[in-house]
Structures are given as structure tokens and as C-alpha cells.
Amino acid sequence: MVDFGVAELTIEMVAESQMGLKALGAGLAVGLTGIGAGVAEMGIGSAAVGATAENKDIFGLALLLTVIPETIVIFGLVVSLLILF
Numbered sequence: 001m002v003d004f005g006v007a008e009l010t011i012e013m014v015a016e017s018q019m020g021l022k023a024l025g026a027g028l029a030v031g032l033t034g035i036g037a038g039v040a041e042m043g044i045g046s047a048a049v050g051a052t053a054e055n056k057d058i059f060g061l062a063l064l065l066t067v068i069p070e071t072i073v074i075f076g077l078v079v080s081l082l083i084l085f
Contacts, residue, residue: 026080033076040069 048062 022083026083029076029080029083030073033073037069037073040072041066044069 044066048066052059052062
């Protein structure tokens with residue numbers, strides 16, 4: 001019979017594994033929402049700069065539309081905190 005050296009799982013090992021997976025999930029929640037917001041702001045930001053260059057009165061609206069994708073990152077942060085705690 002071949003022994004592969006597989007140890008018995010203890011309670012501590014399972015708890016540490018669960019904590020590691022929680023941290024991985026929290027990191028993915030923040031990281032993926034950050035990437036998504038960056039991709040969204042890429043298009044919105046360039047359009048906002050172009051619109052502002054043509055009409056200075058639209059600056060406030062352009063700034064508001066640029067800030068909206070950042071709320072997605074805040075939601076990702078809230079989800080990650082809920083996962084961890």
C-alpha cells in the first residue's frame with residue numbers, strides 16, 4: 001500500500017482554511033469591483049472631458065457621471081466587510 005503522507009484534518013486546520021477562503025473572497029469582491037469601476041470610468045471620463053471641452057456649462061454633470069461608478073467600489077467594500085466579519 002502506498003502512503004502519500006496525507007495528514008488527518010484537525011479543527012484548527014479547517015478553521016484556518018475557512019478564514020483564508022473568506023479573505024480570498026473579500027479580496028475578489030474589492031478587486032473585481034475596482035476593475036469594473038475603472039473600465040466604466042475609462043469611457044465615461046473620456047466622454048466627460050470631450051463634452052466639457054466643447055461646453056463649459058456641463059462640467060458639473062460630467063463630474064457627477066464620473067463619480068457614479070465609484071459607488072460600485074463602495075458596495076464591493078461593504079460586501080467584503082460583511083464576508084470578513
